[in-house]
Each structure stands twice: as structure tokens, then as C-alpha cells.
Amino acid sequence: MADKLIIFDTTLRDGEQSPGASMTKDEKLRIARQLERLKVDVIEAGFAASSNGDFECVKAIAHAIKDSTICSLARANDRDISRAAEALKGGHSTRIHLFLATSALHMEKKLRMTPDQVFEQAKLSTRFARNLSGDVEFSPEDGYRSDPDFLCRVLEAVIAEGATTINIPDTVGYAIPELYGNFILDLRNRIPNADKAIWSVHCHNDLGMAVANSLAGVKIGGARQIECTINGLGERAGNCSLEEIVMAVKTRRDYFKLDLGIDATQIVPASRLVSQTTGFVVQPNKAVVGANAFAHASGIHQDGVLKARDTYEIMRAEDVGWATNKIVLGKLSGRNAFKQRLQDLGIELESEAEVNAAFAKFKELADRKSDIFDEDILALVMDESVTTEHYRLLALSQHSEMGERPQASVAFAAGAVEHHAQSDGNGPVDASLKAIESKLQSGAEMLLYSVNAITSGSTESQGEVTVRLQLGGRVVNGVGADPDIVVASAKAYLSALNKLHSKVERVAAQG
Numbered sequence: 001m002a003d004k005l006i007i008f009d010t011t012l013r014d015g016e017q018s019p020g021a022s023m024t025k026d027e028k029l030r031i032a033r034q035l036e037r038l039k040v041d042v043i044e045a046g047f048a049a050s051s052n053g054d055f056e057c058v059k060a061i062a063h064a065i066k067d068s069t070i071c072s073l074a075r076a077n078d079r080d081i082s083r084a085a086e087a088l089k090g091g092h093s094t095r096i097h098l099f100l101a102t103s104a105l106h107m108e109k110k111l112r113m114t115p116d117q118v119f120e121q122a123k124l125s126t127r128f129a130r131n132l133s134g135d136v137e138f139s140p141e142d143g144y145r146s147d148p149d150f151l152c153r154v155l156e157a158v159i160a161e162g163a164t165t166i167n168i169p170d171t172v173g174y175a176i177p178e179l180y181g182n183f184i185l186d187l188r189n190r191i192p193n194a195d196k197a198i199w200s201v202h203c204h205n206d207l208g209m210a211v212a213n214s215l216a217g218v219k220i221g222g223a224r225q226i227e228c229t230i231n232g233l234g235e236r237a238g239n240c241s242l243e244e245i246v247m248a249v250k251t252r253r254d255y256f257k258l259d260l261g262i263d264a265t266q267i268v269p270a271s272r273l274v275s276q277t278t279g280f281v282v283q284p285n286k287a288v289v290g291a292n293a294f295a296h297a298s299g300i301h302q303d304g305v306l307k308a309r310d311t312y313e314i315m316r317a318e319d320v321g322w323a324t325n326k327i328v329l330g331k332l333s334g335r336n337a338f339k340q341r342l343q344d345l346g347i348e349l350e351s352e353a354e355v356n357a358a359f360a361k362f363k364e365l366a367d368r369k370s371d372i373f374d375e376d377i378l379a380l381v382m383d384e385s386v387t388t389e390h391y392r393l394l395a396l397s398q399h400s401e402m403g404e405r406p407q408a409s410v411a412f413a414a415g416a417v418e419h420h421a422q423s424d425g426n427g428p429v430d431a432s433l434k435a436i437e438s439k440l441q442s443g444a445e446m447l448l449y450s451v452n453a454i455t456s457g458s459t460e461s462q463g464e465v466t467v468r469l470q471l472g473g474r475v476v477n478g479v480g481a482d483p484d485i486v487v488a489s490a491k492a493y494l495s496a497l498n499k500l501h502s503k504v505e506r507v508a509a510q511g
């Protein structure tokens with residue numbers, strides 16, 4: 001029997017550290033449920049000690065998820081570890097993930113600790129965590145840039161203290177596949193008790209090699225866990241992308257000779273959900289989950305694929321979940337069918353009143369758009385949660401004519417206060433957002449504005465707008481969807497302002 005490769009997803013922790021990608025508890029729960037459907041082995045649900053919000057997310061996910069192990073990150077100190085254990089308490093299967101930097105640079109400049117102090121802290125904190133959990137992972141942060149002799153000393157000690165997984169982060173994405181693979185192999189060969197732990201890889205994508213490095217860590221180094229995120233979401237250039245790892249190992253099983261527990265048909269739904277939730281659009285030529293990943297434009301390729309699919313295709317689109325892009329509901333669909341579809345998509349609305357409100361919005365949408373896809377339902381439910389937010393769009397009208405300066409009138413609520421504002425602008429979107437700003441004067445700087453069709457194929461699709469705002473050092477993304485892209489833009493803008501309005505304080509998490 002082949003070895004099993006453990007897939008550890010950190011979309012909800014390392015992925016969320018991407019500027020603007022922060023998610024609410026409901027959004028995280030929805031993604032965790034999708035990761036469970038994907039049959040991910042371990043879900044890193046957050047960093048419990050970093051904020052009360054993160055603590056509540058880890059707790060809610062640990063209680064809701066039964067088929068994946070739920071993990072919380074913790075710095076290597078008693079307070080963080082206790083917080084993680086408390087958040088995970090009562091979960092079906094749980095893990096505490098400790099990290100402590102071991103590179104000379106991080107120890108000296110960031111931690112201001114000597115190597116001996118780091119060694120002691122690694123040992124004691126692992127002992128403390130192991131008393132609270134049978135499943136403890138230890139990560140020497142910036143491990144790949146650490147002195148191998150020192151790393152061997154630390155890792156041998158934490159394994160002796162009971163660490164069950166040893167993860168070697170390439171925190172800054174500096175590794176090269178062959179070198180990283182050999183680095184791990186060397187550690188495993190030199191550490192006498194190395195076989196008492198599962199070895200794991202955690203690669204960032206700064207040089208575009210996170211997937212290649214992770215696979216080399218497995219193939220050359222003998223690691224049996226890969227840490228990754230959906231769509232490669234993560235700080236800077238992101239983390240190793242789950243969908244690429246999974247399909248590389250599955251498609252080239254002849255080479256890797258490893259088994260995976262993943263249900264690959266859930267990959268595309270997971271990719272869409274993460275993209276729609278965070279507003280991080282997937283580039284069209286992204287492997288596996290990009291809109292063009294299975295599209296053949298050249299005549300020669302099309303002809304080949306029609307004659308024999310494997311002439312130009314090494315994977316089947318339906319095997320990674322593209323076939324799920326089907327019409328699910330229309331204007332004649334009833335409330336029960338709608339409720340069932342919500343359930344199938346893992347969406348749990350809290351009350352019947354919420355289902356009714358979402359159903360009313362669905363009917364409204366179905367009147368304007370004949371085919372309703374899963375993506376439309378997801379957007380609608382995300383939009384629905386906005387009704388409880390501080391800023392809410394109430395009405396919008398705009399007038400634009402070729403050669404004339406567009407005008408917009410916008411009505412929106414800020415808490416209990418209703419605002420009505422008018423403005424002109426370069427275009428109808430500009431006029432609408434200027435109208436909102438004329439009342440709020442938020443002072444936020446817009447870093448990004450992008451429009452995409454939620455479902456491909458026709459102009460009937462809803463427009464999905466992402467707006468990224470920066471204010472006082474915080475970066476947030478707002479997402480809004482509507483068949484009218486001016487309305488979608490105003491919704492996205494208000495959604496970003498809502499995120500700025502709800503000040504979430506958190507400890508800066510690491511790489």
C-alpha cells in the first residue's frame with residue numbers, strides 16, 4: 001500500500017493573513033464546511049490567541065466539523081497554547097500548532113533571544129502543549145534559513161517532548177526545490193528520533209516555487225504532510241496552492257506513489273467560495289481552477305481534443321468539479337428547492353426569517369436573470385448577511401449618456417441614519433461612490449477596483465465587484481454582486497467600509 005499524503009489546509013489562517021482577506025465567523029464556517037466536503041485532513045482554523053474574533057472562529061469550527069482535524073496556531077508560550085486548547089475543547093479531532101523562529105536573523109532581530117533561550121522555550125512549550133493535546137505540531141519559523149545544526153538540536157528535543165508533526169516552513173519563499181528537498185532529507189537523516197514524527201512542508205510562493213518546493217520536500221525529503229491554501233491565497237505572493245498539489249500528486253501517481261484522501265470534485269467549488277468570500281479573483285490561466293484551465297482556443301488543440309481527449313488534456317475538467325457549474329434554480333423554483341440548495345452548498349442560515357429574506361432576494365434575482373447558478377446563490381447569501389451590517393445600500397439610480405457627465409443618486413443607511421446623496425463623476429461607478437463619500441468622508445484610499453462576471457458565458461451573468469480600501473494602515477476587501485455593475489460597485493464599496501468600521505484587533509500572525 002502507498003503512503004498517505006496528509007493535506008493540511010491553512011486558508012483560514014495563513015491565507016487570511018493576505019491583506020484584505022479577513023473573513024467573518026460565518027464566512028470561515030462556510031469555508032470550513034467546504035474544506036470538510038473536500039476531505040481535507042487538517043484544517044488550520046485560525047490563531048486563537050490573536051484576537052477574540054479568531055478564538056470564536058476556531059471554537060465554532062472545532063464544534064461544527066467532524067471529518068477533518070481542526071488546528072489552531074499558537075506562539076510557543078503558555079498563554080497562547082492555553083487559548084488554543086480552550087478554543088479547540090470539545091472538538092472531534094484537534095491539533096495545536098506551535099511556532100517559534102529559529103533562524104539567526106529572526107532570533108536576534110525579532111525575538112531578541114539567544115539560541116539557548118529559543119531551545120529551552122521550544123522544549124518547554126512543546127511539553128506544555130503535549131499535556132493539553134495528543135496532537136502537537138511544531139514549526140521552526142524561518143526554518144529553511146536556519147542553521148541545520150541548531151535546527152537538529154531543537155527538533156530532536158521537541159520530538160522527545162512529544163511533538164507529533166514537524167513542519168519546516170520556508171517562511172519567506174527563498175527555497176529552490178532540490179535544495180529544500182535535500183534540506184529536509186538531511187534533517188531526517190541526522191535527527192535520531194526523526195521517525196517518531198510526521199514531517200511536513202510549508203512553502204511560500206515569493207519566487208513562484210511553493211508548489212515545486214513542497215513536492216520536492218515530499219519526493220526528496222520524505223515529508224508526508226503538505227501545508228497549502230485554496231487558490232494559493234496568502235500574504236505577499238501567497239502560499240502553496242492546494243489544487244495544484246492535489247492534482248499533481250493524483251495525475252502523476254506513477255511518480256509520487258502516494259495516496260490522498262481528497263475528493264477532487266470539490267476543488268472548483270472550494271476555489272469559487274474562497275474567491276467570492278475574499279474578493280481575491282482567480283487569474284484565468286491559473287492551473288486547475290482558472291477559467292481557462294480546460295479551454296482550448298487553438299483549432300489544432302480543439303480538433304485533437306475532439307478526436308481523443310488525452311491528446312491535449314492530462315486531467316478531466318469534471319474530475320476537479322467544473323461540471324458542477326450547472327443551472328440549479330430558476331424563477332419557478334420554490335422555497336423548499338431553494339432551502340435544499342442552500343443545504344447542499346453547506347450554507348446554514350440561522351433562522352427561518354433569514355431563509356425567507358434570502359428567498360425573497362432569490363426571487364427578485366430570478367426575475368432579472370433566468371438561470372441561477374450556485375455562484376449566484378453564494379453571492380446572494382453573502383449579500384444577505386450585509387443587511388445586518390452598519391452601512392447598507394437602500395437605493396441607487398444613475399444617468400449616463402455618451403458625451404455627458406454621469407450623475408448618480410444613492411440612498412444608504414449608516415446604522416439607524418438614512419443618507420441621500422448625489423454626485424457626478426467620470427463614469428456612473430465613480431459618480432455613485434463619490435455620492436457615498438460626499439456623506440461619509442471616510443478618507444479611505446482605494447487600492448483596487450475590479451469587476452468580474454460571476455458565471456462565465458454571457459452578459460446575463462451577475463457582475464461581481466471587488467473594492468480594496470486602505471485606511472490607517474488597515475487594508476480590507478469588499479465584495480458586491482448584482483446584475484447591474486454600478487449597484488454591485490456601491491455594494492462592494494459599502495461592504496469594504498463595513499469591514500473598516502468593525503475594528504478587529506489582532507496580534508500580527510507570522511509568515
Ligand code: KIV
Pocket residue numbers: 014099139140141142169170171172202204510511
Ligand atoms: O510561514 C510560516 O513560517 C508560518 C508558520 C507560522 C508556520 O506560517
Ligand code: ZN
Pocket residue numbers: 014169171202204510511
Ligand atoms: Zn506561512
